Amino acid sequence: MDQAVQVELVERLLAHVEHHSTDLEEPSQRSVSAYIDPERFERERRLFTSGPMALGHASMLASPGDFLNLDGVRPLLLVRQDDGSVRGMLNVCRHRGTPVEHEPRGHRARFTCPYHGWSYRLDGTLAGIPHRRGFPGVQEDTHSLQPVAVEQTAGLLWAGGDPRMGALTDELRGFGLHDGVLFGERARDYALNWKLVFDIFLEAYHVRVAHARTIAPMFLDNVYLVDPYPPHLRNVFPKRTIVELAGRPREHWRLREHANVLYVLFPNTLVLIQPDHSAVLHVVPLAVDRTRLLSYAVIPEAPCGDKARGHWDANMRILYSAVDEDFALGEGIHRNLASGANETLTFGAYEHALTRFHAQVDAAIA
Ligand code: FES
Ligand SMILES: [Fe+2]
Numbered sequence: 001m002d003q004a005v006q007v008e009l010v011e012r013l014l015a016h017v018e019h020h021s022t023d024l025e026e027p028s029q030r031s032v033s034a035y036i037d038p039e040r041f042e043r044e045r046r047l048f049t050s051g052p053m054a055l056g057h058a059s060m061l062a063s064p065g066d067f068l069n070l071d072g073v074r075p076l077l078l079v080r081q082d083d084g085s086v087r088g089m090l091n092v093c094r095h096r097g098t099p100v101e102h103e104p105r106g107h108r109a110r111f112t113c114p115y116h117g118w119s120y121r122l123d124g125t126l127a128g129i130p131h132r133r134g135f136p137g138v139q140e141d142t143h144s145l146q147p148v149a150v151e152q153t154a155g156l157l158w159a160g161g162d163p164r165m166g167a168l169t170d171e172l173r174g175f176g177l178h179d180g181v182l183f184g185e186r187a188r189d190y191a192l193n194w195k196l197v198f199d200i201f202l203e204a205y206h207v208r209v210a211h212a213r214t215i216a217p218m219f220l221d222n223v224y225l226v227d228p229y230p231p232h233l234r235n236v237f238p239k240r241t242i243v244e245l246a247g248r249p250r251e252h253w254r255l256r257e258h259a260n261v262l263y264v265l266f267p268n269t270l271v272l273i274q275p276d277h278s279a280v281l282h283v284v285p286l287a288v289d290r291t292r293l294l295s296y297a298v299i300p301e302a303p304c305g306d307k308a309r310g311h312w313d314a315n316m317r318i319l320y321s322a323v324d325e326d327f328a329l330g331e332g333i334h335r336n337l338a339s340g341a342n343e344t345l346t347f348g349a350y351e352h353a354l355t356r357f358h359a360q361v362d363a364a365i366a
Contacts, residue, residue, distance in 0.1 A: 025352035051160010089149035184316035194285035231266035
């Protein structure tokens with residue numbers, strides 16, 4: 001992040017501290033049906049099947065032949081090519097539709113279907129058919145794996161085309177997101193609508209109460225900044241130590257040392273910038289009431305020794321205990337949505353990033 005941007009954001013935060021304020025917008029209402037209506041969910045799913053959506057980190061595919069097998073919204077294989085690029089294809093055999101790859105991650109020279117043994121090259125092209133005589137019309141150009149556009153932007157793997165990141169690509173590069181190793185990967189399924197994950201993360205109002213026993217003592221109560229980069233968003237959650245910057249020269253102001261910066265990379269990814277690493281959460285909607293969360297930290301280098309490992313283990317424990325607190329609340333909300341108690345949920349003047357996120361979803365499925 002440019003120093004000028006860091007200074008601007010810190011100045012805004014210090015002004016909020018001085019005036020006991022935060023970024024505010026008009027309150028809004030969100031219909032409960034947006035979270036539980038199966039017909040609406042089908043329209044939202046198309047966001048994820050047509051993309052773009054981030055699904056992993058570039059380092060997951062370190063060498064040619066490394067693959068990532070992602071089910072969930074649609075069966076996707078992402079494969080590192082010999083020329084260093086990444087290709088995407090549907091993990092669906094063109095003979096009779098079997099998944100050609102069953103391992104979630106790994107390395108192959110070719111993909112061979114476990115049913116009748118049709119094989120495909122790393123780029124998805126049809127390579128071989130046992131007893132080929134029986135399939136006179138089947139050719140490489142008619143029966144290769146169906147391609148899916150894949151991009152590598154800001155260190156993340158995106159399926160479905162250009163993520164329209166604009167200035168955020170350089171901002172995330174500046175935070176080193178493209179250039180680290182993964183630590184503490186976790187995959188969990190939760191009984192809630194996927195949009196509740198964003199509702200949970202996109203405000204500072206809950207921190208003092210919901211995270212009283214974990215992270216709340218570190219953060220200023222109910223202060224945050226929200227800046228839209230449509231369709232994405234940047235939020236800044238200041239720590240109490242931010243006030244120390246007021247007396248220091250601006251060229252030494254380092255935002256990430258005194259605030260968490262949280263990016264929403266629309267439609268499904270959260271990137272949380274912390275002082276010495278980042279955490280990434282990919283949200284995968286499985287059903288209207290079921291959501292998978294793929295999460296990991298991107299740390300500067302592989303930990304060597306028990307001390308370094310202990311440091312990163314402690315970091316992940318803090319992150320995941322806050323996430324577990326949030327998701328327990330989110331699942332409780334989802335169970336209650338159909339109770340009839342609320343026809344709408346209320347997003348207060350402090351919770352306007354939720355309003356913006358839902359508006360983006362509405363626009364994207366319109
Ligand atoms: S379904 Fe894949 S080889 Fe037959
Ligand atoms: Fe939270």
